Amino acid sequence: MAISFDPALGAPGPDVRVGRLGLTEPPLVNAGPAGAAPFLLDGEKIAVTGVEARGDHAFWLGSLLVAEGLATDVGSGANVVAAPAAIRRELVGPRGTVIETTFVTPTLPLAAVQWSAPVGGSWSGRMEVAITLLPDRRTLRHHARGGIVRCASDEKGGVTAELRVHPEPVALEISEPRDGGMHVRVSVDGPAPVTLLLAAGTLEASSRAMAAGAHLDSYEARAASDADPGTLDTLVTATGVREVDHSVVWATLRLRSAFARGADAPAADVFWSGLGALAVGDPATAALAVETLRRKGAGPAPRILGVPASPEALATILAARLTLLSGDPAPARRALAELDPSALRERRSAEPDSWALWCHALNALADALRFGASDEEIEGLRETATLSHRRRGIGRPPLVGDPDPAGAPALLGRLLGTSEGPPPSMSVSEGTPLEAWARWAADDPAGAWTVWRAQAGLGLASGEAGRGSWDVPGRPPGLASGAGVLLCGLAHGLLGLIPDAPSGRIRVAPALPAHLAAFEARGIRVGDARVGFRFHRRGETYRFEVEQTRGRVPMMAVLEPSVPAGRVVETRVDGARADLETRSVGSRTRVPVLLPLDAPRRLEVDARG
Secondary structure, three states, X not given: OEEEEXXXXXXXXXXXXXXXXXXXXXXXXXXXXXXXXXXXXXXXXXXXXXEOXXXXXXXXXXXXXXXXXXXXXXXXXXXXXXXXOEEEEEEEEOOEEEEEEEEEOOOOOEEEEEEEOOOOOOOOOOEEEEEEEOOOOOEEXXXXXXXXXXXXXXXXXXXXXXXXXXXXXXXXXXXXXXXXXXXXXXXXXXXXXXEEEEEEEOHHHHHHHHHHHHHHHHHHHHHHHHOOHHHOOOOEEOOOOHHHHHHHHHHHHHHHHHHHOOOOOOHHHHHHHHHHHHHOOOHHHHHHHHHHHHHHOOOOOOEXXXXXOOHHHHHHHHHHHHHHHHOOOHHHHHHHHOXXXXXXXXXHHHOHHHHHHHHHHHHHHHHHOOXXXXXXXXXXXXXXXXXXXXXXOOOOOOOOOOEOOOOHHHHHHHHOOOOEOOOOOOOOOOOOHHHHHHHHHOOOHHHHHHHHHHHHHHHHHOOOOOOOOOOOOOOOOOOOHHHHHHHHHHHHHHOOEEEEHHHOEEEEOOEOOOOOOEEEEEEEEEOOEEEEEEEEEEOOEEEEEEEEEEOOOOOEEEEOOEEOOXXXXXXXXXXXXXXXXXXXXXXXXXXXXXXEOOOOEEEEEEEEO
16 A cells, blocks of 8 residues: 555645534433443444444444544543434543543534543643544545645545544654554644544545534534434334333434445345334435335345345335325335336246245235326236235235235234234244334234333443444444334334325324333324324223324324223223224233324223233
């Protein structure tokens, strides 16, 4: 590798001064002692990984590592306060206590690390900071002035990394490590704070991002507000239980940032993550999942619940469900236009194992387009989806289901709430978010809640890539498929949500464990409408409330709760006694009722046994 000074890069812009970071407290925080666990900060353009105790930050532009090995001489981590886009570490070393704040801007390819004294304290003296820039490990061109270093390589699409240190260093050294990259070491004198800014991307993008460093405190405040459940236009819970409420919001933000950053991942992870985005009502992120699967094309078929599934089939399922969520027929119409009937017929004969999942995809597409396509097109989808010369209702509209054969497509149908019948065998790993979701599908709410609650707390507290990361497999930071399954378990398992925006209706079929006394969910999306749900139990009286909080046209809600009792004594709708048909399954009873959401509606169930 060669490092050369290149004026063609242009001189970096003027110095950008940054105010004190870490003063904005986000609503979602996870505090604890620093240890050997990793951390992960997500932004739409850039991500930062590292280890809580020693730092050792690595900076990622999508899946490209652009800098690594951040090191200082101020000490090691003692305590950590983590949030989705920021982490604050208490470092203990020769200067006593130093506060290190690492922050990722929400939408720009810009990250910042700042070292400062605790509030009310001070420190001064010389500080050493070192980092290795890696826009490419072969040939780097660079330009340096004061505390500003800009380097680039033509080998990877002209990716540029720009580094700035404040205040201006008294010394700056650039060297070439044996394993490649450009090692930068600076010495800074003077009082704290000391700030390092790192931007990456094209030359124009990195320059624009670096100019925004002057307003970093405003971006920090915005990141905190983005993590506020009150500002999210998605499903959130309001139970007062931190592991539940924080997990839902953190997982939602995690998926959104990973997809926006273009994180690479296997098709199966993209599928589960896309389903998670749909579960919480995030159509923009779900659309990115569909596009990601389409780009994978006819690549190797991943296995979904043990069955091979082509990326095209998975993209079709997500596109159909995206239309059912949003009411916009465009995603399903495009999926229909991209189908090749002759290729599908050949696949049906050549790949019988994967064809079963295609049946689910085609039926789901027909359901999504029943008001957005001609009768001939719908019938064509139904006919193509015929399996063994008998039509199977795996993807029927969400209010009514047909019995399905056992197997992975049937389990997926039950997981998504689109089919009923005997619970299929569950071939899922124990102690995973998918196990919790499958237990809800198998009418085991108590077991499902235990597993789901444990997974929510586990992913929030640690995860393979850090707090709030949910099973990210190694580096670079990819998609949190575990977070997607976790959110699906909440929406489709615990709450039994099946949106049907083209029909202007939603199914709410909560399956709550017997010990749960209260639960609340807000921001349930159905097209342009939003719905809230509340549950409260006192003794053997169960109260369920559904209210449309946004939308000009009242929705229809099929409220079908499952109560942990074998006999229903009385049911009341909006306070008036109602004679409702019930259905008992084992020790639980379902109570269905159709409600127009032209006003807040309430179902009360008195049950015994």
